[in-house]
Amino acid sequence: MLTFFRNFFKTKIGLAIALAFLGLIGFAFASMDVSNTGAFGGVAGGDSVAVVGGSKISTAELNEAMDNALRRAREENPDVTMQTLIAEGEMDRVLEGLIDRYALMAWAEENGFRAGANLVNSEIRQIPAARGPSGNFETAAYEAFLRNNSITDSQLRQQLRTTVYFQQAVFPALYGTQLPESIARTYARSFKERRSGGIATIPAALFAPQGDPTDAQLSEFYAENRSRFVRPERRTLRYATFDSSALGGSINPSDEDIAAYYQDNAEEYAARETRNLTQLIVPTREGAEALAARVRGGESFAQAASSSGLRTTQLDGRERSDIRSAASQAVADAYFSASEGAVTAPARSSLGWHIARVNSVDPQPARSLAEVRDSIVEVLREQKRQRGIAELAVGIEDRLADGASLSSVASELGVELQDTPPLTDSGLIYGTGERVPDMLAPVLEFAFQIDEGEPEIGALADQQTFLIYEVADITPSAAAPLAEIRNEVTAEWRRVRGNEGAEEAANRVLRRVEEGATLAEAVAAEEKAIGAPQQVTYSREELARMGNTRVPAPIALLFGMAKGTAKKLEGSRDLGWYVVDLEDIVLEDLEDNDPLIGQAKSQIAQAWGNEYGEQLIAAMRSKLGVERNEEAIAAVRRQLLGETN
Incomplete structure (x- = not known):
């Protein structure tokens, strides 16, 4: 039945309430999607688009807020352009949201409301994505959350301060709004x-x-x-990929490298012995000696343990070092001094007194360099490959930064450059419904921020393959020529x-x-x-x-x-x-007891309360005073549209 009232807002009777409700929700979203960078510059008409009280709204904030609006719109329609948004009046709505936000913050601070660092920190700790596996706040998880949402710590804190002020100054006006019985019945009856x-x-x-x-x-x-x-802006990328194959034979280890590795890891290739054991841990020395004597007398190890209320454990393929690290040196000496089939003498660890039956002994002779050469070569090749590809990538990055051309780097690597069809920043090949190649998707956003002919390097998801690329051609967003x-x-x-x-x-x-x-x-x-x-x-x-x-x-x-x-x-x-x-x-x-009446009270009262909230924001604006800089607003609009004058 609640959907009745959602649909009711489509009616002429409920239009005023719907507009108030949606307007306030729109303000809340606008507040959470803007930031205070204050670093735009170069826009004619001044560096602020509006002044609320004594606070300026910079051209940078309006510019970035429009970028955020475009990003949200493209989640529903990847082909939407800035020109389309502005033509539909989105810039005016975004600016009004910014003005509302500034009015709220200025009025709240002027009237003694506070959103200090401790309160904002508390809000940050409540963000689910900022918590680690333990459920507690973790810095690494928080930083990942910021990266994933393309926002800085200071921007998030500013947004949270706005939210806190909204909760303190506006929410009380919305809470607990009562709807008269007669109005509730009138609205409820409209569904009949x-x-x-x-x-x-x-x-x-x-x-x-x-x-x-x-x-x-x-x-x-x-x-x-x-x-x-x-048409949206299109860019053609020129690119190539390379991996460790570009290192050629440089990753093959020399005889000296192989011999040095063998020497450094001599313990691994020395003679060794593994044993399979049945172990029992007893609280006292006397108890361990008594159980060992019973086993030596012919009773099975399992029977002796069971009659004493104890349980055995199997230890298979263990070396002396394994026992030493898990128990103690004394236990390791006892286990590896007994012969196959024997019961060991009691030896102590921090867990108690250990005895064991030696089920089998597997001696392994020392391995010569010739026997392990192939495995050493494989290990050294992988080490040199990983180090070599990392050094090669860093070297290429430095060379590109110093002005080397993409074609010269590709030639040295022995890779062939490819050109993409025109791409849009939404990840589509222009004129088709096809997506860009997967390897280009991670760098596409950055590729739409750099200038033509600026080569870059990036690692692909496997961290073993690298991409070198540049913007080969830029076609600005503009109306297509009539011809x-x-x-x-x-x-x-x-x-x-x-x-x-x-x-x-x-x-x-x-x-x-x-x-x-x-x-x-x-x-x-x-x-x-x-x-x-x-x-x-x-x-x-x-x-x-x-x-x-x-x-x-x-x-x-x-x-x-x-x-x-x-x-x-x-x-x-x-x-x-x-x-x-x-x-x-x-x-x-x-009917007098129709449930629609009660639902109308709660649903419409909520919208009624939101109308109060919107009226309160309007009163804040009136009290502080708002001045719009139409010249600066027009300049930002021209820049967003790509117009030069």
Whole structure:
């Protein structure tokens, strides 16, 4: 039933509450997605876009906040561009969020609220990703969390301070908001409402021009709609990979290296002996001696241990050093001085007195250099390979930093450079749905930050293969030239002009309905063969039960109209228009004990409280005073759009 109220906010009655609720939530997200770097520079119009009280919002913060907004948008649509966001008004929303954030912080500090280092540290310790395997805060886990989220410690602390101030200064205004019984019943009863009407669909394709536009028409349309044809920035990378094969024979050890390794590890190749033992640990010397005597007298080791309430353990393949480190030197001497099949003399360790039966003895003679040469060569080759590839990578990095070209380094390594197709920073090959090669994915973000012709080196995930690369070509984000996309622009022109014709038809149909015709009669009067209107009837409960399914826009409009009225509605993507005619509204009775009443109290009271919170933020802004620097805002907008003036 809670979904009833979520869907209720789509209605005209609940619109004000929905806007207040969403506005405050949007502010909270904006507050958590900006940082205070204060290092932009070079933007005409000054270094601040707004002043809240005595605090300046820098051009750097607005720039970075827009970058964050673009990153979030690309999580849903990888092809979205900064131009698209700005055209949709995102820059204004982001700036308003920044102003709200500054107003909150300034007002809170002015009125004695505090968010000190200890409180912020406490909030950081509560971050799940900052905890190690033990469940406690660990510096390494916290640093990894910062890296994964591309944020610095100081930026996170600033965000947490904002959150703490919100909890202290704003949240009390939201908490415990009460909704009157009469209002709760009114809202709850709205879900018993059923609406009936007709929907006429007027497709743009019916009105699209049949012929091609003239050059003048197409040029004019292109100039007026350049934002429709903006291409994202594309970069072509030139790259090659190399691994230890580039070291050639330098990783092969010499005879001197092999002999030195054999000498340094002589103990490993010396004669050795391993034993399989059945062991028993007894608390006292007397008890150990008594058990050893019983075994020597013919009783089995297991029987002697069991009758004394003890348990034996098996030790297989143990060397003297193993016993020494696990027990004591005395125990090792006792175990390795007894002959095969014998029971050892009691010997003491920190655990008690040890006795054991020597089940078997496996003597291994010393191994000569000739016998172990191949294994030593393998070990030394791997050591030299790892050290060599690391030194080679460092050397190449230094050479590139000193100005060496990518082609010269590739030539010395004996690897062939490859060029990628144009790539976007979302990780796609431009013009296709294909992803960039896996080896390039880790360096793609950085590759979109460097200039053309600046070679770099990076390690791949296996840490054994390295990538050398550079940006070979940069195509800035801009509207595609008309000559290159003439067919696409023509199709768009035809669709838009068709949509304009569909709107004119919708206006005519709407006018006829307003003059007294039925929707069916108004549609039939059109020259084009528009389909007959669809008769629909829905209740708000039925809309709520759709769950995650999006309510069609004409149906949503049907529930935002007055009875006996008709309205037009534009479809998506210039594909046509709708005319919606609301014929009847029936409101059913609401029982006194209907659970919708209680749910309305809690759900709508929450939104009501958020309205209070938004009003409080607005009051803070009014009290402090807000001045916007429109010249600086315009300069940031131009820079984000890639415009030079």
